[in-house]
Amino acid sequence: MHTIKRDGTLVPFDATKIEKAIYTAFLKDADGVMRPGASEASTSIRDKVTAITALVVANLNRRSNDGTVHIEDIQDQVELALMRSGEHKVARDYVLYREKQAQQRLQQRQADQPESLQERDFSIRRANGDEIYLTRDMILKNLGSACQRWDWQGNADLVMKSLVKLLFDGISEDEFVQAKIMATRPLIETDPMYAYTAGFFLLEKIRAEAFCQNPSDVFIGGSDYDANNYPANYFQDYIRKGVAIERLDKRLLDFDLDKMAEAIVPSRDLHFQYQGLQILYDRYLIHENGIRLELPQALWMRVAMGLAVNEIDREKWAIAFYNVLSTFRFVSSTPTLFNAGTTHPQLSSCYLTTVPDDLDGIFEAVKENALLSKFSGGLGNDWTPVRAMGSWIKGTNGKSQGVVPFLKVVNDTAVAVNQCFAPDTLVHTQDGPQPISRIQKGDLVLGVSAPIVRWMPA
Template identity: 45%
Template sequence: MFSEEQVSKYQVTKRNGLAVPYDGQKVIGAVKKAVIAVKGSHAQGSQHLQHLAQSIVEQIESKVQRTMPDGGIIHIEDIQDNVELYLMRAGEQQVARAYVIYREEHSKNRQDLNIKIEDTLQEFTVVHRDNSETWVESDIYSLVSSACEMYREVSSERLWKLIKPSLYDGIKFNELWLLLIMNARSLIAEEPNYSKVAAHFLLNKLKQEVLTTFPTITQDDNLYRKAFRISIDFGIEKGILDNQLSKFDLEQLAEAILPERDRQFDYLGLQTLYDRYFLRSDETPFELPQVMFMRIAMGLAVNESQQNRRAIEFYRLLSSFDFMCSTPTLFNSGTVRPQLSSCYLTHIGDSLSEIYQGLSDNAMLSKWAGGLGNDWTPVRALGSFINGTRGTSQGIIPFLKVANDTAVAVNQGGKRKGAVCAYLETWHLDIEDFLELRKNTGDERRRTHDMNTANWIPDLFMKRVFLDQDWTLFSPSEVSDLHQLYGREFELRYEYYEELAQAGRLKQYKSIRAKELWQKMLSMLFETGHPWITFKDPCNVRSPQQHRGVVHSSNLCTEITLNTNDDEIAVCNLGSVNLNNHWTIEGIDKEHLKNTIRTAIRMLDNVIDLNFYPVKKAKVSNLKHRPIGLGMMGYQDVLYRAKISFDSIEAVELSDRISEAFSFYAIEASANLAVERGCYDSFNGSLWQQGIFPLDSLRQLEKSRGSDYCTFNYQSELDWSFLKEQVKKTGIRNSNIIAIAPTATIANIVGVCQSIEPTYQNLFVKSNLSGEFLVINKYLVSELKDAGLWDASMIDDIQYYQGDVGRIDRIPNKLKALFKTAFSIDPRWLVEAASRRQKWIDQAQSLNLYMQEPSGMKLDNLYKTAWSRGLKTTYYLRSLAATEVYTHSSDRVDVEAEQTLCRLDDLECEVCQ
């Protein structure tokens, strides 16, 4: 079929005169319908059908290319005439006849509808902000028809019947577009492509708003190119955009914009950008989608020697949806305050001045859209002696309350609430109070309902849980060096302090059964969703930067594992590759993946030098170590297309193969960038410099922990030897490279399943600023159509069972297995797949675990398995009780149950992505 470049050269003229981009998939769909109409549903999915449809499209495209090599306009009737001709030549006379009948019926329907409209040419006034104009019904129908003809399986007649009764004289212009959007949205549950139609209407509404801001522009074929140049100048004039953008060749960049890529958006993705991402002036957006992507690309290319070439390269990557930058980068790239980084990890000292300096840093970082991970372990425990006042400490809990309230107070300029996670090591004497911070009962002065919490667990504690031994709690004021140790050194020092305690040489300590504390951790995790379970030793033993300090915590979403100390705040810059765009019928397109990753790594590395740093310690750290976090999304989409169930060994193996290739290309890209730009300052002494890559560090973890506690997989397919030698010789650009973040919002933008997550529900209600609407799994709908099972009754059944296809008898078992949702999958499969990814990742992954009917035994087994498989961190435990209410929101996603409340908060996740 035509390449993307070839497709862009041809337009198709519809019967209403509208010209739309050529789409070979529409021809394939029409041929398949005709074959099925003649041969029945058993023909669906057959190789003959696929080959026939593909062959006809290739013949049509070959003819078009011969007759119009430089591009041009094709009439829809000519395409359909050729479909008939090639069906006949293929010996499919009956199918050709069915296709002719199909054309005649649709022609008659259009004529009937046009007659009805012409008979009732009702006029009504459409009111604009400053004037009004007269419209007739046929004007509106033309809008509906032109939108629907661009997409398969949608009916302009069906949509028009919903819209027409709501039209009235004096309707406001914005209300008219909202009417079109909302009625298209209402049909998404029965046909996912109505989401594209709704997005088309929303895009037109946005264009009208931009035209209102820039009245000198007219809506014609050059709208985008004109709007781009004017919006850049406008943003600079308003003090929103950096003046450096004016140094680009705006004419060249305007010509590089691809307006047809707007068709990739579904409604949810475009509405997300509209609500919160497009730059605005006086509450009105002045960016179109492709303008936004080019503005972001320009912002990331400002320091490049070939600015224009790199900006176009970055734009093409972003606008293709192959890769997407994280939310702070989308918000701020190219602006006068380019805070582009996603995560900040801070170290809180033990003195009062250090504690409040840490809280001040939290506020400044949060103000500019950074997600925070705070290491609170150094702060002395309740009852500890204070030299200055000769009194005793109140411990960490009162200060955590202040940190919680600071996050609430500093709401990132009104765009979203501040978000922070506090980490505490398991030997801290305040750990039991820390576990209860999110409880809904008890003293409210000792509760932090808006802040996340996480346990930072050493391997020694887990060993004692397995052996049912005692565990000793200390105040860091007496054992401060424990915080700086891990592995065997930690174990020896910890045992030494236990001996001191037993000898009466320490003032503060408490002995408790390790199992008892572990059970309390799991109980609080089940009851409140916190603290999360994260593991100190894997994060440190496998850290490439262990020669430069200790990883004291992770970040807000548990995927970042960077060193922190009194002088450095760790920073990470995130973006994610869309795996779905790199999947073909043969598997992952490795050359495509390699090219995507190469450009993405360059973009993320540029963020480090361009970033606006709210605090100096963050800048010092980021420029010295240059860490980035390249992640992935759309893993579940790939499984759907490969027809592999999430809970299968095939899925685990696929996760392994994809992650190895992903890791190889990411490390190779950073190494090649080091050849061009130089390696990072603290490279000497790192694991990279020693030729110890992520898989090698897994062996080091087994050696440190002991093989009795390890169930690791060392399977590998690629030859890494050459790459290791290259890194030893010429270095690597970034101290840390891979981290898999949640991608809650950017996955919505590009229209794929988030991160490495299984589908949460096949059907759910999505809420945004424009209201609520049903969203249905488009892959499920496609499979049910191919099986001849998609009808009104099936839609009702799916809604009745809240998307749980396992309870619908007439759905085949293979589809029930393929479309299991998160709570229907044994969470151990998520751990298995994550363990295969983790061996290739130098940082960590944001791993949610789902359990429909939690029990103490199940939780105990699950988290012990996660530890023994070598995971560095876990994220939320999602659990449901007997009664659930599902409400997905761009602002918040809640799952409410009678006994359990687990919050799925998009806003917390999207601080990272």
């Protein structure tokens, strides 16, 4: 678990700091004066502090979302734990002390900032170093758009309440988008529709990359941004660029690209929930040097064109395939989504092979696994023919070590040749979200089929 500081940065969660704060609250009043009769050596105080700290940590573990908890939430739990433990006077002084500290921080910020800075809410730093200024009304307008979906209306003020805890002056554009997502994700537990709100914010980031815009131009409605439309010629230019960088099949240029672009329904991008869109971003959308060129509807149309490339009336069938895919009536397997319409249009998945009982055959099977993993997935090996441990080896007059040592080689090969996850794909662990490249065998991670599982690479 990680703690979100007031400036939005993440630091490892440290229960000893909570214990120290509670211990200080028992020893000193709201003004920092030692309480009469209080002693640092008091065993009874230390026992109370230990018990209350354990209660706070247990509550935070139950409440934390994505392995993170804000510093203000921690202090709220300390107040609650003190009250539940019957330490009403200590709790009262702790509340008063927090309020005094908050006032001091506010006064310090006002003293450190020029007058003009106090007239607006905060600044956002662009990649080129320039700053833009956002008011609360501008942010609330953006949040309000994200909190509307079909006949559902979310609470933008509730998102704003969480968001302000994560904002700080000079926050970068990417950090601002991520802060909006982090502020929304805890609300998904109370209303699943907020998953569409978080997805809306991630879509802003993807559109900014694909349209070569600043993220701030997207979320403040600048440039030619329209949530229900793509810029003119976006799709045609994307296909041409994809072919030019040798990522897309040049046969896609034979399609009537204007007709294909006209058939795209950009508003269907808004039908993605956050988790689904994050998976597309991490694994499927075509990119160049980490910058996504492809939007969700462009992905569906690229796949549809790849499937229809050999049809006589290819435009007709591509549009038909697109409408099925983009409305989620059918979704192809991973290799099809990865490869359809690309320079390596391999669409199949799930392979079963039998490993022979000799070294040449065993390592040929390992090589085949690697080649299949490069452009596909879903591998199964039948090791039945390979002799068991202790079996006689005629060539060396020795004994076999069995299949286990070879399985380790196969496992390492599967990890090395893995197209499914980018190295920085986040996985939820007991220590909060971590890049998959840092996850070690045996680490506890959040699973889909079970709440908590141990990471065991295939």
